[in-house]
Amino acid sequence: MQKITPFLWFNDNAEEAAKFYISIFKNSSIVRTMPGPNGKVMGISFLLDGQEFQALNGGPQFKFTEAISLFVNAETQHEIDDLWDKLSEGGEQSRCGWLKDKFGLSWQVVPPHLGKLLGDKDPLKSQRVLAAMMKMDKIIIQDLVDAYHQI
Numbered sequence: 001m002q003k004i005t006p007f008l009w010f011n012d013n014a015e016e017a018a019k020f021y022i023s024i025f026k027n028s029s030i031v032r033t034m035p036g037p038n039g040k041v042m043g044i045s046f047l048l049d050g051q052e053f054q055a056l057n058g059g060p061q062f063k064f065t066e067a068i069s070l071f072v073n074a075e076t077q078h079e080i081d082d083l084w085d086k087l088s089e090g091g092e093q094s095r096c097g098w099l100k101d102k103f104g105l106s107w108q109v110v111p112p113h114l115g116k117l118l119g120d121k122d123p124l125k126s127q128r129v130l131a132a133m134m135k136m137d138k139i140i141i142q143d144l145v146d147a148y149h150q151i
Helices: 014-024 077-088 114-118 123-134 141-149
Strands: 007-010 029-035 041-048 051-057 069-073 098-100 106-110
Touching (some): 007 014, 014 029, 014 051, 014 077, 077 098, 123 141
Parallel strands (some): 007 051, 069 106
Antiparallel strands (some): 029 041, 041 051, 098 106
């Protein structure tokens, strides 16, 4: 059992959200559901790429904000493109790899080596990468690499 599990509060569409998310990520599934009134699901446990999540249909009093997001390491440009398109469908695309899905949950879709480029010991290289990223919505790996190697 994993020690820390993200818990997501939805108004009344936790099951729809869980099914949407598991359709996007490999190694994902519904683990169990908790019945609620009138045959509707009250809570749901699901795995996204092996990571467990809990979701609740808790009502409209709480909304997602950008104060928390799900950070997704996408190894290739193809994976970034695919996740970006699927997760942002019906939602809202933002800057620097951030988006909101159709449920209002924020995601960051980034290549894992972005941190290495941004943390380079040469401040000119890392500043060029940061400047390039700040102009992007969806992250374009080649543009980051070009900025890093720019002379």
